[in-house]
Amino acid sequence: MTFDYDLFVIGGGSGGVRAARVAAATGAKVALAEEYRMGGTCVIRGCVPKKLMVFASGYSEMFADARAYGWDVTEGAFNWPKFRTHLHAELDRLEGIYRKLLASSDVAIFDARATLRDPHTVTLSTGQQVTAKHILVATGGRPVLPDMPGADLGITSNDIFLLDAMPKSILIIGGGYIASEFAGILNGLGVAVTQFYRGAQILRGFDDEARGLVAEGMREKGVDLHLGTNIIEMRAATQADLDGQTEGTPMEGGKPVSVPGASAGHGIWVKATNGTSRVYDQVMFATGRAPNTDGMGLDEAGVAVGRRGEIVVDDYSQTKVPSVFAIGDVTNRVQLTPVAIREGMAFVETVFKGNPTKVDHDLIPSAVFTQPELGTIGLTEEQARDIEPIEIYCSSFKPMNHAFAGRSDRVLMKLVVSKATRKVLGCHIVADHAGEMIQLAGIAVKMGATKEDFDRTVAVHPTMAEELVTMKEPVRTA
Numbered sequence: 001m002t003f004d005y006d007l008f009v010i011g012g013g014s015g016g017v018r019a020a021r022v023a024a025a026t027g028a029k030v031a032l033a034e035e036y037r038m039g040g041t042c043v044i045r046g047c048v049p050k051k052l053m054v055f056a057s058g059y060s061e062m063f064a065d066a067r068a069y070g071w072d073v074t075e076g077a078f079n080w081p082k083f084r085t086h087l088h089a090e091l092d093r094l095e096g097i098y099r100k101l102l103a104s105s106d107v108a109i110f111d112a113r114a115t116l117r118d119p120h121t122v123t124l125s126t127g128q129q130v131t132a133k134h135i136l137v138a139t140g141g142r143p144v145l146p147d148m149p150g151a152d153l154g155i156t157s158n159d160i161f162l163l164d165a166m167p168k169s170i171l172i173i174g175g176g177y178i179a180s181e182f183a184g185i186l187n188g189l190g191v192a193v194t195q196f197y198r199g200a201q202i203l204r205g206f207d208d209e210a211r212g213l214v215a216e217g218m219r220e221k222g223v224d225l226h227l228g229t230n231i232i233e234m235r236a237a238t239q240a241d242l243d244g245q246t247e248g249t250p251m252e253g254g255k256p257v258s259v260p261g262a263s264a265g266h267g268i269w270v271k272a273t274n275g276t277s278r279v280y281d282q283v284m285f286a287t288g289r290a291p292n293t294d295g296m297g298l299d300e301a302g303v304a305v306g307r308r309g310e311i312v313v314d315d316y317s318q319t320k321v322p323s324v325f326a327i328g329d330v331t332n333r334v335q336l337t338p339v340a341i342r343e344g345m346a347f348v349e350t351v352f353k354g355n356p357t358k359v360d361h362d363l364i365p366s367a368v369f370t371q372p373e374l375g376t377i378g379l380t381e382e383q384a385r386d387i388e389p390i391e392i393y394c395s396s397f398k399p400m401n402h403a404f405a406g407r408s409d410r411v412l413m414k415l416v417v418s419k420a421t422r423k424v425l426g427c428h429i430v431a432d433h434a435g436e437m438i439q440l441a442g443i444a445v446k447m448g449a450t451k452e453d454f455d456r457t458v459a460v461h462p463t464m465a466e467e468l469v470t471m472k473e474p475v476r477t478a
Contacts, residue, residue: 008132013040015328015340016138033114038098042337056186070404076160114298139292141329150234154283157444167281175202179286184371195269200228207380217372237267367435378426384476389419413467422450
């Protein structure tokens with residue numbers, strides 16, 4: 001059978017674009033369809049704009065630090081429209097780069113939604129049908145709103161970058177990395193931030209000691225974090241809501257405290273499980289993401305979908321339909337951009353280079369751009385102690401730059417070590433630039449470095465990271 005293309009990629013995110021380019025470099029005839037903007041979640045509405053907002057939000061503390069270091073500076077107001085204009089110009093530039101990379105690789109681009117008609121055919125929203133020997137689904141994921149009345153009044157992380165104006169107050173629902181990152185970002189930009197999380201501590205799945213320090217740091221910086229708390233009800237605010245807050249609302253001078261900026265007809269009234277009710281300018285839900293598989297024609301093509309909507313694949317990213325593969329967040333394996341790129345590269349090695357390649361999903365370093373920042377790789381203390389006897393090497397201290405500026409911020413350097421093999425099973429850092437540090441520490445952990453390998457490394461002084469190679473005695477064993 002003759003096909004229009006050797007490979008048709010559905011989705012123009014980082015994973016799909018990389019797979020398309022590398023496959024085309026082998027001489028394959030490749031096409032790619034993207035229904036929105038090239039770059040996907042990471043470039044357009046995720047990692048990149050979020051990190052730029054992290055940078056912007058950090059300047060609020062830098063003014064105070066500069067004065068402590070002897071600089072005569074005057075703190076000004078944050079100009080959201082100016083920043084947003086520059087932000088979107090940068091995203092346009094990056095999208096242009098993605099398009100140029102595809103074009104220079106001779107990948108045909110379809111600016112349309114693509115769905116599967118059968119194992120070798122895709123239907124475009126333009127009405128055109130295209131056939132391919134192989135189809136790669138790389139449609140990513142999306143944030144979802146909870147199933148409750150009034151939820152449509154809220155926003156998600158996708159909407160933050162499009163706001164006409166910064167809210168004066170916001171309630172963020174959720175305790176994962178997206179909720180916690182945006183709590184720090186918006187707090188740093190001058191928004192009064194309240195965060196509700198129904199669990200006992202934010203950042204579930206991360207090291208307990210590390211996430212506890214992150215939560216403590218967030219509170220010290222001004223985030224009003226409520227654990228074990230969820231919302232019961234939400235609706236558009238009325239003047240009565242503003243005039244008379246319910247019992248349990250914080251009081252000041254005998255009168256209920258209103259949230260800055262909220263006004264009747266514009267704010268959102270929220271009732272919480274802790275007995276309070278408040279009005280906020282905005283409510284942001286960061287309570288989960290779903291794979292983009294709805295209406296994709298997967299069932300018609302015979303592609304299996306899991307209970308969370310994810311495409312089910314094997315170790316080689318192949319579905320049960322031999323011609324259809326899937327990578328990235330749509331498979332709900334490890335939802336990280338670099339992982340999607342690795343999966344795309346492995347797919348090309350397997351299918352177009354005749355070199356069956358599995359993606360190594362073990363010991364993946366990652367960073368959470370909360371304030372304070374968290375970098376991590378490997379097992380948490382809790383995970384490791386359930387597997388084997390371990391030693392914990394840990395140091396928490398006030399770093400030089402913060403101490404001099406009179407700030408109370410503390411950092412954490414932590415190693416989880418196997419008693420039997422002496423291998424470093426996990427490394428967890430809470431500090432400024434923790435993401436940069438964990439990238440380098442991750443190389444050693446991935447190579448199987450032992451605690452003695454760390455000890456043999458001469459410290460770089462004075463740095464925060466030198467603690468990773470100077471901790472001689474364990475603080476506890478388990």
